[in-house]
Amino acid sequence: MYEHKKIEEEILKFWGENGIYEKAKKKNAEGEPFYFCDGPPYATGQIHPGTGWNKIIKDSMCRYWRMSGRDVRAQPGYDTHGLPIEVKVEQELKIRHKNEIEKYGIGNFVEKCKSFATRYIGVMGKQFERLGVWMDWENPYITYKDSYINSSWLTLKMAWEKGLMHEGIYVLPYCYRCETTMANYELEYGEETDPSIFVKFRLAGRDNEFLVIWTTTPWTLVANMGVMAHPTFAYVKVKVGNEIWYLAKDRLDPLMGLIGASATVLEEIPGRKINGWEYEHPFQ
Structure with a gap:
């Protein structure tokens, strides 16, 4: 041994x-x-x-x-x-x-x-x-x-x-x-359970079209200056009611289940195509 x-x-x-x-x-x-x-x-x-x-x-x-x-x-x-x-x-x-x-x-x-x-x-x-x-x-x-x-x-x-x-x-x-x-x-971190929210950002110059973002820090929305999208991840353009939403493909089903709604997928796009889009501040 x-x-x-x-x-x-x-x-x-x-x-x-x-x-x-x-x-x-x-x-x-x-x-x-x-x-x-x-x-x-x-x-x-x-x-x-x-x-x-x-x-x-x-x-x-x-x-x-x-x-x-x-x-x-x-x-x-x-x-x-x-x-x-x-x-x-x-x-x-x-x-x-x-x-x-x-x-x-x-x-x-x-x-x-x-x-x-x-x-x-x-x-x-x-x-x-x-x-x-x-x-x-x-x-x-x-x-x-x-x-x-x-x-x-x-x-x-x-x-x-x-x-x-x-x-x-x-x-x-x-x-x-x-x-x-x-x-x-030197900071010590503890595990916390904290609410997160989804927020719609209205796209500038488009009728009833929104970016849907998710955040665990809603207090930062006041000073929001940008939205991040991964260049190679898949995003979808969907119709929900009379609105058009853009969000990550992998988050579509969880979000629909959360709000109890249904969505029709109109198009799938890579994140790089979202680059340069402009939106209105949610508190504007």
Whole structure:
């Protein structure tokens, strides 16, 4: 019987005792350099399947280039800035509001965040090693270190000096509890059941002809500026009562069943033929 756990442990032990990773790097030291930039995971806990899968895919690429004779630089990284770690520490300290951080002491809170991150850098590193990933685990880049922060500022300075930066307007989510903007990937989503609606848009210059659209965000209709149609999908021109409707072919039967009406198909057209049609705003 194949005992994968036992075999994996034996291989890891062999690699460690014989310095196989170091030998592989030394063997290719004169090869063409290959720089691998490891997009860092947040050091907020133990790895999950997605984190492990991500790192294994990266390791597979690095191994390919090593076996191709390239001198691979594979420095792992850990992201230790931002809300994910702060929120975890707030949970540990049972902090519910931002003013409690000021009472605790901002400096103390920062050190607590660093301590939290450092602890899980060790945990995650060992778990990645257990997966058999070959990277420079003794020399990771860590975003809370001054050397990394100074490099980031230097990069911004160089970009500014080259005229690559400008001030503009960018819309971001805002968390009132955390009192800060958030990255889109920091949002947490829940499943919601929400009503959707079909809307008729009267075609300009045509008598009783309408585009039928479907939306789950009816509040956006006020500012509507366009209707999307897939260029290769099939659409139908149908007669419903004394009106002509244009809608996606696949949605005809569900819509008729929903409103309890019948339709006569007059023509089938590809979406690209709808391009350029003009319509009247539904609230016009």
